[in-house]
Amino acid sequence: MFRVLIEKECKAILLSPRFLGTFAVASTLILLSILVGVREYRAFERAQVAGAQLLAEEQAQATSWLGFPNRVFREADPLQIFAGGVHNDVGRLSAVGSMSEVKLRQSIYSDDPILAVFRFLDLTFIIQVVLSLFAILLTYDAISGEREEGTLQLAFANAVPRARYLIAKFVGTWLGLTVPLLVPLLIGLLLVLLLGVPFDSGHWTRFGMLMLAGGLYFTFFIALGLAVSTLTRRSSTSFLVLLVSWILLVLVIPRAGVMAAVEMVPVPSVSQIESQKEGFERREWEAHRRGIFSKWRERQAEIEAVSEEERRDFEDERTWAWMEEDDEERQAVQARISEHSRRLNEELRAMKGKQQRLGLSLSRISPASSFQLVALDVAGTGLGLDQRYFDSIEEYRDSFSRFVEEQGGNTFTMRMGHVGDDEEEDEAGGNLLDQGKPLDLREMPRYQAPRLTAREVIAPTIPDLGLLAVLVATCFAVAFTAFQRYDVRPT
Amino acid sequence: MFKLIVTKELKEIISSTKFATTFGVCSLLIVLAFFMAARGYHVGRAQYDAAVAEDRRQLEGQTEWLDVSPSVFLPPQPLAYLVPGISNDIGRNTEVRGRGGLRPEGSRFGDEPLLALFRFMDLEFTFQIVLSLLAILFAYDAVCGERERGTLRLTFSQAVPRATYILGKLVGSLLALTVPLLIPLAAGALLLPLMGVPMSSRDWLLLSLIVASGMLYIGAILGLSVMVSALTRRSSTSFVLLLSLWVVGVLIVPRASVLLAARSVEVPSMDQLLSQRSRLRAQLWRDDQAVIDAFMREQLSGVRDEEDSMEMQSAMQAGIAAFNTKFDELAEERQFKLAELDARLTEERRNRQRWQQGLALGIARISPASAFSLAAAHLAGTSLDLPEHYLSQVNAYQERFAAFQKEKTGRSGGGIRLVIRMEGDEEDEPGPIDPAELPAFVFNPPPLGTVLRAGVFDLSLLAFFNLLFFSGAFVAFLRYDVR
Amino acid sequence: MTSTDNAMIQAVQLSKRYEDGVLALDGLNLQVQAGEIYGMLGGNGAGKTTAIHLFLNFIEPTSGEAHIAGISCHREPLEAKKHVAFVSENVSLYPNFTAIQNIEYFTKLGGRMDLTRGDYEAVLKRVGLESAAHDKRLRGFSKGMRQKCGLAIAILKDAPVILLDEPTAGLDPKAGLEFIRLLEELREEGKAILMSTHDLFRAKQVVDRLGIMNRGVLMAELRREDLEHEDLESVYMSYMAGYMDENEQAGRVSSRRAG
Numbered sequence A: 001m002f003r004v005l006i007e008k009e010c011k012a013i014l015l016s017p018r019f020l021g022t023f024a025v026a027s028t029l030i031l032l033s034i035l036v037g038v039r040e041y042r043a044f045e046r047a048q049v050a051g052a053q054l055l056a057e058e059q060a061q062a063t064s065w066l067g068f069p070n071r072v073f074r075e076a077d078p079l080q081i082f083a084g085g086v087h088n089d090v091g092r093l094s095a096v097g098s099m100s101e102v103k104l105r106q107s108i109y110s111d112d113p114i115l116a117v118f119r120f121l122d123l124t125f126i127i128q129v130v131l132s133l134f135a136i137l138l139t140y141d142a143i144s145g146e147r148e149e150g151t152l153q154l155a156f157a158n159a160v161p162r163a164r165y166l167i168a169k170f171v172g173t174w175l176g177l178t179v180p181l182l183v184p185l186l187i188g189l190l191l192v193l194l195l196g197v198p199f200d201s202g203h204w205t206r207f208g209m210l211m212l213a214g215g216l217y218f219t220f221f222i223a224l225g226l227a228v229s230t231l232t233r234r235s236s237t238s239f240l241v242l243l244v245s246w247i248l249l250v251l252v253i254p255r256a257g258v259m260a261a262v263e264m265v266p267v268p269s270v271s272q273i274e275s276q277k278e279g280f281e282r283r284e285w286e287a288h289r290r291g292i293f294s295k296w297r298e299r300q301a302e303i304e305a306v307s308e309e310e311r312r313d314f315e316d317e318r319t320w321a322w323m324e325e326d327d328e329e330r331q332a333v334q335a336r337i338s339e340h341s342r343r344l345n346e347e348l349r350a351m352k353g354k355q356q357r358l359g360l361s362l363s364r365i366s367p368a369s370s371f372q373l374v375a376l377d378v379a380g381t382g383l384g385l386d387q388r389y390f391d392s393i394e395e396y397r398d399s400f401s402r403f404v405e406e407q408g409g410n411t412f413t414m415r416m417g418h419v420g421d422d423e424e425e426d427e428a429g430g431n432l433l434d435q436g437k438p439l440d441l442r443e444m445p446r447y448q449a450p451r452l453t454a455r456e457v458i459a460p461t462i463p464d465l466g467l468l469a470v471l472v473a474t475c476f477a478v479a480f481t482a483f484q485r486y487d488v489r490p491t
Numbered sequence B: 001m002f003k004l005i006v007t008k009e010l011k012e013i014i015s016s017t018k019f020a021t022t023f024g025v026c027s028l029l030i031v032l033a034f035f036m037a038a039r040g041y042h043v044g045r046a047q048y049d050a051a052v053a054e055d056r057r058q059l060e061g062q063t064e065w066l067d068v069s070p071s072v073f074l075p076p077q078p079l080a081y082l083v084p085g086i087s088n089d090i091g092r093n094t095e096v097r098g099r100g101g102l103r104p105e106g107s108r109f110g111d112e113p114l115l116a117l118f119r120f121m122d123l124e125f126t127f128q129i130v131l132s133l134l135a136i137l138f139a140y141d142a143v144c145g146e147r148e149r150g151t152l153r154l155t156f157s158q159a160v161p162r163a164t165y166i167l168g169k170l171v172g173s174l175l176a177l178t179v180p181l182l183i184p185l186a187a188g189a190l191l192l193p194l195m196g197v198p199m200s201s202r203d204w205l206l207l208s209l210i211v212a213s214g215m216l217y218i219g220a221i222l223g224l225s226v227m228v229s230a231l232t233r234r235s236s237t238s239f240v241l242l243l244s245l246w247v248v249g250v251l252i253v254p255r256a257s258v259l260l261a262a263r264s265v266e267v268p269s270m271d272q273l274l275s276q277r278s279r280l281r282a283q284l285w286r287d288d289q290a291v292i293d294a295f296m297r298e299q300l301s302g303v304r305d306e307e308d309s310m311e312m313q314s315a316m317q318a319g320i321a322a323f324n325t326k327f328d329e330l331a332e333e334r335q336f337k338l339a340e341l342d343a344r345l346t347e348e349r350r351n352r353q354r355w356q357q358g359l360a361l362g363i364a365r366i367s368p369a370s371a372f373s374l375a376a377a378h379l380a381g382t383s384l385d386l387p388e389h390y391l392s393q394v395n396a397y398q399e400r401f402a403a404f405q406k407e408k409t410g411r412s413g414g415g416i417r418l419v420i421r422m423e424g425d426e427e428d429e430p431g432p433i434d435p436a437e438l439p440a441f442v443f444n445p446p447p448l449g450t451v452l453r454a455g456v457f458d459l460s461l462l463a464f465f466n467l468l469f470f471s472g473a474f475v476a477f478l479r480y481d482v483r
Numbered sequence C: 001m002t003s004t005d006n007a008m009i010q011a012v013q014l015s016k017r018y019e020d021g022v023l024a025l026d027g028l029n030l031q032v033q034a035g036e037i038y039g040m041l042g043g044n045g046a047g048k049t050t051a052i053h054l055f056l057n058f059i060e061p062t063s064g065e066a067h068i069a070g071i072s073c074h075r076e077p078l079e080a081k082k083h084v085a086f087v088s089e090n091v092s093l094y095p096n097f098t099a100i101q102n103i104e105y106f107t108k109l110g111g112r113m114d115l116t117r118g119d120y121e122a123v124l125k126r127v128g129l130e131s132a133a134h135d136k137r138l139r140g141f142s143k144g145m146r147q148k149c150g151l152a153i154a155i156l157k158d159a160p161v162i163l164l165d166e167p168t169a170g171l172d173p174k175a176g177l178e179f180i181r182l183l184e185e186l187r188e189e190g191k192a193i194l195m196s197t198h199d200l201f202r203a204k205q206v207v208d209r210l211g212i213m214n215r216g217v218l219m220a221e222l223r224r225e226d227l228e229h230e231d232l233e234s235v236y237m238s239y240m241a242g243y244m245d246e247n248e249q250a251g252r253v254s255s256r257r258a259g
Helices: A002-015 A017-061 A123-139 A144-149 A151-156 A162-194 A201-231 A235-264 A270-305 A308-363 A367-379 A384-406 A423-431 A454-484 B002-014 B017-057 B113-117 B123-139 B144-149 B151-156 B162-194 B201-229 B235-264 B270-304 B309-364 B368-380 B385-409 B448-478 C048-055 C077-081 C099-109 C117-127 C143-157 C173-188 C200-206 C224-229 C232-248 C250-254
Strands: A071-073 A093-095 B071-073 B093-095 C009-017 C023-032 C036-041 C063-068 C084-087 C161-165 C192-197 C209-214 C217-223
Touching: A002 A017, A002 A162, A002 C099, A017 A071, A017 A123, A017 A162, A017 B235, A017 B270, A123 A162, A123 A201, A123 A235, A123 A367, A144 A151, A144 A201, A144 A235, A151 A162, A151 C099, A162 A201, A162 A454, A201 A235, A201 A367, A201 A454, A235 A308, A235 A367, A235 B017, A235 B113, A235 B123, A270 A308, A270 B017, A270 B071, A308 A367, A308 B113, A367 A454, B002 B017, B002 B162, B017 B071, B017 B123, B017 B162, B123 B162, B123 B201, B123 B235, B123 B368, B144 B151, B144 B235, B151 B162, B162 B201, B162 B448, B201 B235, B201 B368, B201 B448, B235 B309, B235 B368, B270 B309, B309 B368, B368 B448, C009 C048, C023 C036, C023 C048, C023 C192, C023 C217, C036 C048, C036 C173, C036 C200, C048 C063, C048 C161, C048 C192, C063 C077, C084 C143, C099 C117, C099 C143, C117 C143, C117 C173, C143 C173, C173 C192, C173 C200, C192 C200, C209 C224, C217 C224
Parallel strands: C036 C192, C036 C209, C084 C161, C161 C192
Antiparallel strands: A071 A093, B071 B093, C009 C023, C009 C063, C209 C217
C-alpha cells in the first residue's frame, strides 16, 4: 500500500508541467550560482595573492624596521562559493604595525561598488528564497487539490488508513521534489571539483552540513505546504496563505528581528570609538613628550652642575641609563595606550555581541534565519568572520612587534611632534637611523590565516538544525491531526 | 463599453480574496519599509552626531593646528534608507590632513555586518521583488483564465471589439493594482515626518519620483503578464512562463551583466594604484632624504660650535626655522609630483570604471527590474555616483582645511615638524586651540538638475517597457482564439 | 420490506444531521441483495449522496446503522471498504496520468496487486474505451470517457458491492445505454448495486427496486414490476410533488449538501 501511494505521488509530481517548469528554473539558478561562486572565489584568491606579491616587493625594498610595510590578507575559503555571507562586506586586508590598529579594510564591495549595485546570488540565497517558493508552489494543493479533483474521495473509497495516506503523501512528495534537485547540485559540485577548487575532507564535512541544513529547510516548506493544504478546503486559499507565510518568514521576520535588536541595544559607531582611541593616544604621547622634555631639562641641569672636565665622562656614564629609562617610559605609555584600546574594543565587542545575540534570537523565529545562520557559520562567512580574523591578526601583530623590537627597532627614536599611522611620519622617524640596505626577512614571522576545522564549525550549528527539525515535525504533526478529520468529499 | 469592461475588471479583482490578502500584505510591507527607514535614519543620525561630537571633542586640549587631522563623515540621508543602493557598501568616514591621499573608510555593512546578514526590508526591495511577483499573480490568467472559465466566449458572443476588450483589461488591472497601493504609500510617506525624519521639499519631490518609477515598473510587469496570458492557452503554462521570465529578468540578468562587464573591461585594482603610488613616494623620499640629512648636519654642527647657551638656543631656533622651511619646500614638491601621478592614475582608473559601469548597466537595462533599480538609486542619491560625489566634496574640504591651516600657522600641515623645546620654553608654550574655529564639513547633495537628469533616462526606459508590453498584449490578443 | 440476514447493503434507521442543523437523512431503511440493482431517485438535496457517503464513511451517522456485507461501515470502515467499489459523480482522476496509469493506481490501492496490463486493457475494452485512448493522458478525455474509466476501476476491484453516485449525468444517449448494459452484466455476476440518480428513464430501464427520496426521507419504494405497470406520468408526478415541495423550501435546501 505504501509503495503504491508513494510511487503515485512521485509520478504525479514528475509528470506535472508545473514541476518541470519550476525545476528547470531552479536547476539553472543552482548551476549559475555555483559557477559564479567559483569565479568569484578565483577572483578573490587572485586579488589576495596579487596583494601579497606587491607587499613582498615593498618589503624587499624596505631598509628600516620602523615604518616597515606589513599587511595581512584574508584567505579564500572554498565554502565561500556556496555561501557568500558577509565575505564581500568585510575588509580583506589589515595593516600590521606596532603603531597601527588592527582593522580589516577594503572589502570587495567597497573597492568595486559596481558589484554592490546588484549583489551576488549564492547557493544559500537560491535555497533560502527560490527553493522555498518552489516547495510551496508544488505542495499548496497536496490535499486540497486532490479533494477538489475528486481523487481523494476515490482513494478513500478503498481501505486506506488516513495516517498511511498522509505519510505516504509526505514521503512521496519529498522524494519527488528533493531527488531531482540532487542532479543540478551534484553537477555543480562536480564542476567545482573539475575547475580545480581544493576540497579536503574538512571542506566536504562542512559542505555536507550545509546540504543537511538546506535539506531540512526545504523539507520544512514541503511540510508547511502539506499542513496548510490539510487545513484548507480550497487550493486557492491554501496558496494565498502559504504565499503570505513565505513573505513573512523569508522576507520580513529575519530583517525585522535585526532591526528590533538594533533599536533595543544601541551600539556606538566604529568611528566614534576610533576617535576616542586616537584622542587618548594623542594625549598620552603629548604628556609623555612634555615629561621627556622636562626630564631632559633636568638632566641637562645635572650635566651642567658637574664641572667642565668631568662633564664628558658624566654624560657617557649616564647616557645609557637615561636611554633605558626613556625606553621604559615609552613602553609604559605604549602599554597604556594598548590597554585602553583593548578595553574600548572589548566594550564595543561586548555591546555588539549583545546586539547580535538579541537580533539573531529574534530573527530565529523564522526558519529562513536558522538556515542562513547555519549556512554562513559552516562556510565561515557569518558574523564570526571578522572576529576570528581580528583575534588572529592581533596575535600576529604582537609577535611581529616583538620581532621588530628584537631587531633593535626601538632603541632610539626621537619622538617628533606628530603621532599617527601615516607611513610618511614613520619613515621620517625611521630613516633617521636608516641602515641603507634591504633587511633580512628570513626570521620574520609570517601570518597564518585562521582555518576553520569541521569540528569547531559543527557544534554551534546543532541548535539551529534541531530547531529546523522540530519545525518540520510540528508541521507534520499539525497536518497529521488535521487530516484525520478532513472531509474528503469534493463539494 | 470600454468603461464597462474597465469597471468589471476593477470590481472582479478588488472583490477577490486574492486581492484582499495581497493588498493586506503589500500594505504591511510598504508601511514597514517606511517605518524601518525612519528608525534606521534615527539610529544612523545618532551615530553620526556622536561621531562628529567625539571628533570635535578630541580637538580640545590640542595646541597646534598643524597637529589636527579631523575626520569628516557622510551624513545619513533619509531617502537612502528607503532605497539603499550602494550607500551601505562605501566608506563613510575620511581622515583629512593638510595634504595627502584621501581614503574613505568604514562602510556601514563593513562596520556592522549584522545588518549585511539580513537585508531585504527596504522600499526598493518591496517593489522590485514582492510587488512584481504579486503583479504576476494578478495578471497571469488575465486572458487565458477567462478563456478557461468560458467567460471569454460569452463576452465575444456580444458585439465587443477586441481592441476595446484588451485595452479595458489592461487599464482595469493596472488601476486595480496601482491605485490601492497609493494608500499605504501615502501612509508610509506621512510616517516619515511624523517620526521626526527631516524631509526637504527636494526630498519629497525625489520620493514621489521614486514612487512613480515603482509604479511604472509594476505597470511593465503587469503588461508583460497580460501579454503572456494572451499568448498562452492554459493559465498554468502562463504562470510557469511568467515565473521563469521573472527569475531571469529580476535575478539573473542584472548580475550577469555586471559579471560580463567585469570580465570584458580590465580595471586596475586599488592595490595596484596604491602600490605604484607608494613606490614613487618611497623614491622621492629617498631622494629628498639625502638633501635633508646633509642640511640637518650642516645646521646642527653650526649649533654645536656655539659655546654660550643663550647663543646656542637662538642658533638652535634659527636652525629649526630653517629646517622647517626647507622641509616644507621639499614636501610641497613631493606632494606636487605625487598629486600628478595620483591624478593620472585615478583618471585612468576612473575612465575604465566608467566604461565598465556603462557596459554593465547598459546590458542590465534589458530587464525592467534593473531600470527601476537604477532609477530609484539615482533619485535617492545612492547610485554609483555617490562615492565619487562624496570624495569630491571631501577633496574640496581638504583644500579649505589646508588653506585654514596655512592661515593659522603659516605652514602647510601634514608631514613632520621638528619641535624641540628647551629651557625657558614654558612661557612660549602655546595655548589650546579653539575647536569652534575649525571650518565645518557640509555635505551638499548633488544639484537637483543632475539627479533628475540621471534618473530621467531610466524613467523613460520604464515607460518604454510599459508601451512595449501593452502593445504586445494588444497585438497578441487580436489573434487570440477565444474558445 | 423483508429483513434478511444476507443483505449485502443495509441501512437501518440511518440518519444524518449536520452541524448547521439541517437534517440531510432521516431514518433511512434500505436493503440490497446480491444480484440486485437498487436505485435512489430524488431531486437535489434529497439525501441520496448523503446516504452513499455514509456507506463510505466519508461522514459519520448521527444515528442508525449502515452495513456493507454485514460489516458496520461506521465501526469498521477499513474492513467494510474492502467489499465495496465506488463510482463518483464527476470522475476526475489524475490529468497527467494516462488511462492505464490511473486505473493501475486505483486498482492497486483497492488491494489487487496481481493484475497485468492485459487485464487493464481488457476491462477498458469491456467498458467501451477504445485502445487508442488507453495511453492518452486523461486531460483530454470527455465526460463519457472518464466515466468509463471510473467504471473500469470499480469492475477491476471485483468487490461484491458497487455504489454509484449519479453515474449517467451528462452522458450522451449512446454512452448512457452502454453504461446500463454494463450494469446489467454486473448484476448477472451477482453484485449488489446501489445507484443514486435523478435520471428517471435510465432508472426505469435497469433497477430492480426504486426508492423515491425527498428531503432525506424515503417516501416510497417501488419494484420493477410496479414500475412496468405504473404509468410513467404518475410516477413522474409523485416525483414532481416531492420536487415542488422542495422548491418551497429552497432556502433551507440550498445550504445542504447535494443529494
